[in-house]
Amino acid sequence: MILGRIGEGQKRIRLEREMRCTRCSKRVPGGIVVADGFEKTGEFCRMLEDLRETYLCGRCRDAKRVGEAAERTRRTADGAP
Numbered sequence: 495m496i497l498g499r500i501g502e503g504q505k506r507i508r509l510e511r512e513m514r515c516t517r518c519s520k521r522v523p524g525g526i527v528v529a530d531g532f533e534k535t536g537e538f539c540r541m542l543e544d545l546r547e548t549y550l551c552g553r554c555r556d557a558k559r560v561g562e563a564a565e566r567t568r569r570t571a572d573g574a575p
């Protein structure tokens with residue numbers, strides 16, 4: 495997955511970081527791709543921390559999306575905006 499901004503023509507590097515789904519704790523394979531040098535910035539650290547707290551695997555993300563859609567439908571049925 496790509497973290498942060500990668501400008502056109504900017505070198506990309508892949509970082510091997512273990513990510514776990516915050517919902518099912520499944521280990522998600524694959525590294526994080528960033529612009530070269532971005533991994534040394536404080537912004538990167540913050541983004542990675544946020545990501546660790548909110549990360550969902552594909553399956554849980556789908557489940558969440560379905561749940562949110564159902565929630566929207568329910569609210570609409572109640573007459574709320």
Ligand SMILES: [Zn+2]
Binds near residue numbers: 550
């Ligand atoms: Zn999951």
